[in-house]
Amino acid sequence: MANILVIRLSAIGDVAMTIPVLYNAAKSNPKDSFTVLTQSFLIPIFINRPDNVKVLGINTKGPEKTLAGLLRFGSALVQYDFDLVLDLHNVIRTKILRSLFTIKGTKVIVYKKDRHARALLTARDHKVFKPLESVIKRYADVFREAGVLYVEDFVSLYQEKSSDLSFLESEIFPKRNKWIGVAPFAKHQGKIYPLDRMEDVVAKLSERDDFTIFLFGGKGHEESVLAEWALRYRNVKTVVGKYSLDQELALISQLDLLISMDSANMHFASLVGTKVLSIWGATHPYAGFYGYHQDPDNIIQLDLSCRPCSVFGEKPCFRGDMACLNQISAEVIINKVEEILYS
Template sequence: MSKILAIRFSKIENVAMTLPVVYSFAMQYPQHRITVLSNRAFAPFFEKMPENVSFYGVDLKEEHSGWLGLRWLYNDIKKEHFDAVADFHDVFRSRYLCWRLKLAGIKTAHIDRGVKGRKQLIRAKHKVLECQKSSFERFANVLQVLGYPVTLNFVSIFGTEKRDIACMKPLTGEKGDDKWIGIAPFAPKVGKIYPLFKQENVIKLLSGRMNTKIFLFGGGEKEIAVLNKWEHRYPNVISTAGKLTLDNELVLMSHLDVMLTMDSANMHVASLVNIPVVSIWGATHPYAGFAGWNQSPEHIIQADLPCRPCSLHGEKPCLRKDYACLQEITPEMVVERIENIIDLKN
């Protein structure tokens, strides 16, 4: 039996993207063990994994902060006697740990982040609009370098079954024959957020459908305030923000008929439970390799503009000053894409 350590500290969406790869590895190599080293807050992602997957949670702001904390972390990891280390992050902390472990005779491999190709994709002039390898492929390549080729055949963290939502019925009610739509309207960067007045129109249009219930997802005081306002303004709309833990959000998402998100963490979280996810892309582009797991290109909504994409993560200010990439997407376009998916399920 071999013991492999896989390192990915942040962000939540990137940690979520490791799951299809780790799960596929675990199922194809049941004789080996793989441990994921990540932020403690992401532990719920790994609670439903195969038995040969374990989670090692760290706190990089407190216990494992700074040089001293990193040295303590290395000493603790060394005691586990890993045979190989897969660096899914390739940042200072993961490089340091890999360097120390390599000196101790442990085989290591690092992710190729495809910096050159992605820079050509987002530059202002002479863009090279070519689809880059997905993060899933890049994570799998790290394991292949270590001697463990993986076929990515992950379906859902819940396997073929859906988890019971009885404990959430006071919030959700009975599903019955209703169509359940999830909407996560926020993202960390302005270049990724569909304008809220347009998003509200989407909710208004969908809330008028017969036998339809809409669940809003978000977090933080400002987001919760917006979602609560929409909940009270429109029928058949329920805000889950601040009411569910991450593991319960995953369970609820698995019962949705479709989820609407930005290019955000919720896109990746929802993709882990085998439901169709309609995603809106503005400043960013799925060609960078960050689309949700196993999502159809037909579920992606984006405007065809020569300036897109202008950044990998939506952090750069709009060169046009008008965010046309988001403004040109109409609420009717979004609703039509969602209804097409729901109608196929009838």
Template sequence: MGDVAMTIPVINAMIRSYPNVKITIVSRAFLKPIFHNIPNVSFVTADVKGKHKGIFGLYKLYKELKTLQIDVVADLHNVLRSKILGFFFKLGGYKVCKIDKGRAEKKALTQNRNFKQLKTTHERYADVFNKLGYNVTLTKEDVLPQLQLTKKVGVFIGEDQKKWIGIAPFAAFAGKTYPATQMEAVISKLSKTNQYKIILFGGPAEKKQLASWQNNYEHVINCAGVFSFEEELILIANLDIMLSMDSGNAHLAAMYGKKVVTIWGITHPYAGFYPFGQPPENALLADKEQYPLLPTSIYGNKYPEGYENVMQTITPQAVFDKIVEVIDE
């Protein structure tokens, strides 16, 4: 989801620079709302667990896409499925360019041989379009407009004038998830100010944890399981700030130009997955002096013994202070 959200600035830059170009996004149906209302952009569902499953299914998808009068193909994923689909297009005489994920550079970063900023994923996406012949230059304005609140979302939030803080406290792996006790301390501090409405984001597996925080603290509401993905995007687009791990919600907020504060454990912004348009000082990093091997992973799933608790070096007070600083700028 985060990878898909990171395509938005590049697609907006394409539409801005080439208003007569039609772009067709091919992805899972769940992600379609991300692309709603972008001019000249249409969406085709890749049913990879159904009719487009396997090589023969991907060939069927290729034949369906051919009818859309496609001229060139940008593979922004570069995984087995997209490679197979791209192979069919190449056989059909189409120009196909794919993303260079910089795997060797990222391996050097996580093995502590080359600790430096790598090219961002947004830049790598732009490179694909450049190779196709389109000169794409990203600007901070290449974000989506704020969405209008629906009645359902408005009723859920209420009518007070507090600023809205979104908190997405979970990630796919423990190595990049802030400890629950420390996150609760952050929520407690924010609640006690009586200045903010705190909106918790998460999936079905996290509903119980989020519900307990909602019950224990004032001005805290849990939206997990309440809305469709499309409705959650409306909510995110109207936040004043999002606090997130190195995860998809950071990128969803950034694609609407929202302020985003991120917490990083065994991963690092240098790998290129920093939310679009955010100042580097909005990233709260684990203590590299105490844990010199950081970062130990690109995706947060690998860490050496003794690195299980790196995120505890980021105090709840530091997180609270950064949120207040950024939201009041």
């Protein structure tokens, strides 16, 4: 009976992608204990987890932000009797934490990022345009390398327990029509479809009484934009600031479709078995970050020789025109929604 520590601190979408792998491993090894270390605010997405999975929180923007704080945290962490440490992040913070376990003599297995292949995929010149192994497969390979039995059977966070929707207002639940989610934002500009055109998509879809539109985003600017859209168009509701993270997951599980960028929301929908229509700009599914078990036919992207120019979408467009996103019309997205929902 092994006691296994799994580390993935960020980003939100990457942590979400660990869940199918972690749950698969835990179910495959019911006599072993798994503890996942991640940001405290992400603990709520680890819902309906196997009985042998625990979640431990860290706050790298608070007490554990400094080296001294991280070392204090790590010194307490190594007091736990872990037999094996799996580092699914492989960044400076996790290197520091895992080094403490190495000093103690604990076996450590590390996620391999294949930075060279990513650099070739995103190169401006002499690009090597071929799909890389998915991040989820690479996560699973860490478990396999460690000798942990791994059988894949994850379908949804709600495959064994239905979602609790009692928090939804009676005016929208039970469902009376098809529910479409729209998540128009992402961390980096290179992944965000022009907002004026996404508003056109929302406006057109809102004209139909067979659709209810739910808008997903963060606080601040995103919240303001989505609130305006919800006021401007019928059959449109914003969920920003209304629900907790686990409640948003429950709502997403009831959507008939989520329109999303290459963002955390795509991965949240993948965790609950909801179809995603994803729009890709500077990044590309070939980098390995496509949603778990999502249909590749539900991708909207342009075949441009400059794509992908970035793995994460943070680099400025060297062409200066963001053609990868600006040349996608709202009509293409609207027609694809119709095709997915009614074909």
